[in-house]
Each structure stands twice: as structure tokens, then as C-alpha cells.
Amino acid sequence: MTDATVASPSRVLRRDAAENLDKVLDAARTSFDEDGFEVGMEAIAHRAGVGVGTIYRRFPTKADLIAAVIDEVVAEIRDAAVAAMDNPSAGDGFCDYLYAVGRVQFTHAGCLSRLWSAADEAVVAEVESLSRDLLVRAQREGAIRSDVVYEDVATIFWSLQGVIERTAPVSSDAWKRHLDLLIQALTHEDGRLRYPPLTPTQARDVKQVWGQRVARGAVPLSPVRKLAD
Amino acid sequence: MTDATVASPSRVLRRDAAENLDKVLDAARTSFDEDGFEVGMEAIAHRAGVGVGTIYRRFPTKADLIAAVIDEVVAEIRDAAVAAMDNPSAGDGFCDYLYAVGRVQFTHAGCLSRLWSAADEAVVAEVESLSRDLLVRAQREGAIRSDVVYEDVATIFWSLQGVIERTAPVSSDAWKRHLDLLIQALTHEDGRLRYPPLTPTQARDVKQVWGQRVARGAVPLSPVRKLAD
Amino acid sequence: MTDATVASPSRVLRRDAAENLDKVLDAARTSFDEDGFEVGMEAIAHRAGVGVGTIYRRFPTKADLIAAVIDEVVAEIRDAAVAAMDNPSAGDGFCDYLYAVGRVQFTHAGCLSRLWSAADEAVVAEVESLSRDLLVRAQREGAIRSDVVYEDVATIFWSLQGVIERTAPVSSDAWKRHLDLLIQALTHEDGRLRYPPLTPTQARDVKQVWGQRVARGAVPLSPVRKLAD
């Protein structure tokens, strides 16, 4: 976070440090993806080829390490959103985006329980803003029904998380089929939705309340393990 | 934590064993619903107003206690399925059922990570069979699109779990809106689904793989905490 | 111990009580013989067909129950000693006695760790006195070497315990062969024994020190389990 790049004789050390940080993040990401957040710090350190102390130097807390990994994942999603913006068809772009988010979540199946709630606020805000734009553009184009709001998009992501968490070890298509179904619903105007969407405030609270839990030490788990095992 | 533990002799009159068992199950259910499965046995015992030993008398293992609670939840779902069968309109019955499952899952938001996987096999099989019937009847009536299979129903439940786990502390409508959306997709015949459903085998594996994880001691979490607290 | 046999209208209750006591002792004996002293009180109660409370009525402590069983075993040994006295050949009588003690110890293989140390002092004294007599008579007859003292007999019992504890589940001859060897040594006069025997005081201390251990709660176990299992 504060990696000041001051030109100096100690640049080599700097590089070592940066390399180490990368190794740690890689190891953490992979560990979380495969085994979920319950993996011990020792296991992550081992995978990274460093000592636990080295991890704790950069990440004072396991929660911080998790947050760092989550940030990367959320950044992947942001990039997907940006890419989707380039699609000349707003409707296709929006759908591309939903699939991309599904793909990212599937890839990081072990991290889902903390996605959004533990991530860097700024990036999350960016993602939110992009999501909103993608949705509105698609709606303006008439590709997506008009009674849908941004909060429904967030809900779809949680929905996918539920499906992915359970099916990831067994199928890589299940979530796609589910999303397909959802998209079909999103593109039809006819039936009115009978329940109100989450308000923006509530959507924000979801993250906050979840965060509280974590803070209280009731550290959740990650319920996934990939196919090979 | 700082509740003075002065035991006045008449503070707790001992009741029937059955009553005690109820207290334990109630306490466990509430604890799981609110705090998830990570709650300590001690905490559950305290909530029930009994010693840990009392819990262990009926439930030799924490897993057994969890299973008992889960069984109750699954039984609620079974009852809902049975009730839905009575609806003269097969389509309405099926939708009733989906909402009922959502409602039950919402009520026991802390238990979702073990639903299905830890429950009594027989009851789960019963639920599955009833679900299948409800679906087929609704399809025969033309209320539900024909390319949907039972495994999609299971997927919908997982999807709802994802939504509920995140939104339960904040909204009791979010999952309903999501389900509404899904049902609209289920009732439309037009768009073909582009991805295959889970095979029955895979659907079975979902439970099994999850169960393995649990067995391996990577005890899942429960990611929810209700509004008040 | 204090079973006053006052003739009275409540004699039937008395009989029930006595029957219960027998059932408890039988169950305890069998349990200890088979599983050692670690068996839970619950298991013993179950075997006896009574509740734990009933056991605790007669035996305020597990140690007391153990002592009661041990007393019976020691009484068996006393009876064997008495019987051996009847043998017209003092030498044969003495050897008979050694074998008899071995047999009793083998039968109660799970109880050996407390034999002697936990038993009723009076009966132990009786056994000791009889043993002494049997030994002296055999020595007077010239059947047993003269440099052997009573304490050596006790030592032989402990020696047999060591052999039985290890071999009981596997062989019912091992201890006999060992005793045969010992007896051959006992009947030869030639080699002088190079080490002094335990003094009577020391022999007494063995029991006392052991008893202390027990009292301190470091309740030993019984290391045997019979062949069938």
C-alpha cells in the first residue's frame, strides 16, 4: 500500500521485498481459492516459500491478507466491467459482464464468503458505478427490463455465489445455466416484480454487517474445495 | 462474559429431561441461526441454561447436534412440500413451495451451509421426491417450462441461500424479489437454456463432497447474523 | 459392611438391596476383569441393570467399589491358601498355592494393578499369615530352599502380575511356564541369593505408596483385555 519507490542504493532490497509480497499474495490467493479462508497462515507461508513472520510484516492480521486478496479479485471484476463497457451492444455488454463476474467468482470459489464485504471501498465503489452504468445503458437500449435496479445486480452476484459455493467442486456449468435463466428473466418486460429491491442503504449495510461479524472474530469459512483433491 | 456466575440454589429448578432437550435444541437452533455453526458448545449450553455435559448426553458430537437442528429444518421443508401438493393448481403449488423453502431458509439463515448435506438422508430423499413431483405436475399443467429439471430446483435453493446469507440481516424481501425473478424465468418457454443442468449424479456429489469437507474438520461457517444484536 | 440383619417387616426390601449389591459387585468384577478399571461407572451400572445412583448408594466412590471387588479377589486367594494347607505334602501345598494365586490373578487380569494395595487389610493380613505358614512348612520339609522369605512370595505374585497383564489376552500358559521356572529355582538350594529380600516394612510400604497414588487421583488403569473381543 505504501510502497514508496524512492530511488536509492537499497533498491535491490526493495525488489526482494516486492517479490516476496507477490509470492505471498499468490500463495494466499491460491490457498484461499482451493481450501478457503480456514487455511492456516503457516500453510500459506509454506506455499509462498517464506516464514510466517514475513507475511505478518506486510499484513498485520490474517484479515488484512484476506482483504488484500479480495481486493485483487474485486479488481478483476472491475476490469471485466471496464471491458464490457467497450461492447457496442449495451445489452451484450451487460450480459458479458454478468458472465465475467460469474467466471471470476468461480475461479476464486474459496473466497466468496468475503467478496465485497472485505474489499477496498474505493474499488468496490468503482465496480458499483460501472455496474450501474452497464445496467442503465442496457436498459436504455431496451435489452433489460426497466424495473430492475442496480441492487438487483448485486443480488444476482450473491445468488451466483450460493450456486458456485456448492457446485464448484462438481460442475463448472451449473452457475452458467443458472445465470442463463436469470438473464432470460432480466430481458423480459411482462411480469411485474412483486417485491421491492434492496435500497442502496441496505445494500451498503449488507457489507457492513458482514464486516462486523468478521471483526468480532467469528471469522467465517469458505465452503469450497475444487474438483481435484 | 462478565455476568456474575453466582449460583443461587433456587435459581434454576430442574425440569423434565424432555423439556431440557427442547431447551437444548432451541438454544442450538437460535445459536446457529444467529451466530452460525462456529458457536462453542459452551455458549449453546449457557444459552440453554444447562451444562455442556447435558448436551453431550443426547448428542454425542457437535455434528450430531447440528444434524438434529438441520433435520428439523429439512422437516419443515418437507412439510411445506406436502402442503404444496394440496394446491389444486399445480403451478401455484410449485411456486408456493419455492417461496416456502425460501422462507424456511431465511428463518434459519445461520444453518444454510449445512442444509441438505448434513440432514437425515431419508427426509432429504423424501423432499427430493416431492420436489420432483411438484415440478413435473406443474410442467404437465404447462405452468413451468419443460426444459427445467429437478436439479435446477436444487440450484435455485442454493441460489436463494447465497442471497439470504448476505441479505438476511438487512432485508426480508431481497430473497423474495430474487425468487420472483427466477419464477418469471421458469414460467417462460421461449428462450432455450444454453447450458446443461447438473446431472443427478453431480447433484448427489454436491452433498457428498460438502460432507467430506465437513468430515475432514474443515468445518464450514455460517455467514449470517440477524438484524438485532 | 454395616448390613445389620435385624429381623423386621422390611426384610423384603433388605433382600432387594442385597440382591442389588450382588448384581453391582458381579457387574463390577466382570467389567474390571475384562476392561480394567477405566470402565465408566455408567457401564458398570448398565451391566448390573441398575442406575449409577444405586452404585453410589453403597459405594460412595469408585475407589470403594474397586476395593470391594478387590476384597473378593483377595478372599479367593485366602481360600486357596486355606485349601493348600490341607495338602499332606507341605511342598506340594506351597506350589499348589502359587499356581492357585496365578490362576486367580489370570482370571481377574483387569484388576491386577490394585490387587493387594486396595484390599481389606484384615484379609490381606490373613493371606500373608497363611502364605508365611505355607512357606515355612515347605521349607521345614526341605522342599523349598531356606534363604527364601515371605516377601519373596509377594514378589513372585507381582512378577506373575507383570507376565499376566501382558500375556493374558494371548496365552493362558505363559504365566504357568514362568511360574514353573520360578518354582524350580525355589526348590534348589545350591546358589546363594546375592540380594537381600524386601524387608517386611518395605513390603508394607509397597501397598501404602501405591495407595497414595490412587488417593491422589492418579487413578491407574488396568492394562488387560481378554482374548475374545
Next chain:
Amino acid sequence: MTDATVASPSRVLRRDAAENLDKVLDAARTSFDEDGFEVGMEAIAHRAGVGVGTIYRRFPTKADLIAAVIDEVVAEIRDAAVAAMDNPSAGDGFCDYLYAVGRVQFTHAGCLSRLWSAADEAVVAEVESLSRDLLVRAQREGAIRSDVVYEDVATIFWSLQGVIERTAPVSSDAWKRHLDLLIQALTHEDGRLRYPPLTPTQARDVKQVWGQRVARGAVPLSPVRKLAD
């Protein structure tokens, strides 16, 4: 229990890992010798001046710690066997060996219930092989009667264990006298032994059956406590 736990920062300087491992093994050995295997890990850790976690770092399980200590003891016995081989008189060498084994067993009186059964298979095999050689050589020399087999040697060790377990706190000669007696029997050819020895298979089973018990959690005890205390 009531030792003020004020941690002055310089109270315990941290030493090498190796040194610590030694401290742990020493503490474990002493604890077992004195109090038997029932001592809590906490107690051992306290004696070693470390936290429980430190023990568990090297010994994932209490059983592993026990095994480590036992291995050392068995190694002592192996060394004694090797040394006995050097004795030009095969008969003396054999007797030396028996005494050496007695001495080792006496020193580790609290560990006897697991000797052989919990030890490293390879070393046990080595000891067995050496014992066999020592016996055969002595028999060839005519020093030991010919109807004795290796399994009888094992039996003698168990016999000594029985004597030592009871007498160790009270006398350091008792076992020697008993062994003296046994050796006199071993050196006489005249009387035939009336019972068959353990077969090699049975001797092997002794260890296995015992091991099973341990595995089943019926952790044996150690029935000894040294004189002082």
C-alpha cells in the same frame, strides 16, 4: 496452581530450538517416570518451562511424545545388548544383559506399561535379534539351559516390569533379587519345564493387542511414583 503467573520479560530467555526439544524430552521422561503417562501435557510443558504449543510443534500427538521417550529407553536397552555382546563369557554376557534391562526398566519405572508396544519397530527388532543371539551363545556355551527360548526372555522382562512397578518406590534391590532367582533357574538343566513357551506369533501379538488398547484410547497407566515425593 497458585503460582503467580507474572511474566517478567527477562524471566525466561529463549534458547535454541534444539535445547528446547531437549527440555521437552527431559520433562516428559521425568514426568512419565514419576507420574506415569496420565500426566497432562500442560504439566509436562510447565515442567519443561514451555507452552503446550511448543510440545505439539515437535510431537503432533501425545502418543508421539510418549513414543519418543520410549524410543530412548529401548535404545538404552539396545546399547546394553550390544555391550553385553563384548563379554568374552557368553553366559556372563547374557546375565549382564538381563541385569542391564532390569536397571533400565527400574530407571524408567513410569514408562513400563508402554515399553515394547509403543517403541520404534526397527529398534525393537534389533533388540530382539540381539537378545536371541545372546541367549543362543550362552546356551551353546552351556551356561543356560537348552529348553529356554527367546520368548522366555521377553517374559522375564515383563516379569521384572511387574516387580519393578510395585517395588520401585520402596526398594532398588527387590527386582535384582528376583532376577537372581530367575537366573538360577535358567542355569539349571535338571527339571523339565512343564508348559510350552509363548510362540513367536503370540509374543508378537502381545505387543499388537496392547497397542490396540492404546489406540482405542484406553490409555494405560503408569503405576509408579518414585521414593521422594
Next chain:
DNA sequence: CATGAATGAGAATTCATTCAT
């Protein structure tokens, strides 16, 4: 700076003993 050994609170589970019914 990096390392990984040490820490110790916390979690599940057992079992002798007590006591309401």
C-alpha cells in the same frame, strides 16, 4: 529484515459424582 519457534487462549469431548424426581 527474514525466519520459524514459542505462545496460550479456546474448542470439543469425557466421566466421576451429585441430586431432582
Next chain:
DNA sequence: TATGAATGAATTCTCATTCAT
């Protein structure tokens, strides 16, 4: 009086975090 449910201290083991080397 008998029953067996309830108790809770004690035990083994885990893991995030600290800190000597």
C-alpha cells in the same frame, strides 16, 4: 429408595500472533 439426567472440571489438540535469533 432407585433412577439416570445434569454437572463441570479436566484433557487433548489447534492456530493466529509474537518475538528471539
